[in-house]
Amino acid sequence: MHLEEALHILVSVVTISIAFTILYTGSFDITSNFAFNFAQILFTVGLGFIIHELAHRYVAIKYGAKARYRAWTLGLVFAILTSFVGFVFAAPGAVYVYGKTLTREQNGKVSLAGPFSNLLLAILFLVIGLLAPGLREVSSLGVQVNAFLGLFNLIPFHPLDGGKIYEYSKTKWALTAAALLVMLLISPLAFG
Secondary structure (H helix, E strand, C coil), rough: HHHHHHHHHHHHHHHHHHHHHHHCCCCCCCHHHHHHHHHHHHHHHHHHHHHHHHHHHHHHHHHHEEEEECCCCHHHHHHHHCCCCCCCCCCEEEEECCCCCCCCHHHHHHHHHHHHHHHHHHHHHHHHHHHHHHHHHHHHHHHHHHHHHHHHHHHCCCCHHHHHHHHHHHHHHHHHHHHHHHHHHHHHHCCC
């Protein structure tokens, strides 16, 4: 990974973490409560975002393509602005695949890697929260955030992952969406 790509990822992670913290706390007042929530969100959203993007990158490279993450400045600004109105439209950037034309199946698998990684992280956070009661708050947040990120990316329209996955396999799209929806709904039940 090049330094420029790492910087794009870092700026994206911090920006979307600020957006989700504004949404979660209801304000942008820099207080100890905001800082605490930011740290939790940076960990859960950051981990989900980074692994999501790196999963795309890894699978694309596995198929012989070149892949690099690029931040989208307008998407980052929009994430912050929408957080003030009760929803985060998180489109901070994307992994761009180039150097080789991928088949529809390969492109579908590259696209599926991101939301599927969010599903695995949501399951991991659920297990951690159930096994370690002291980590339930951050685990609950980790389940919810990763389920939301995965579901958001499954919206079946281009350029989101969901549009490419839906074209590749409606069954895999539906199964992944259903599993992420279950994770989103189970978190409040599991953690009370």
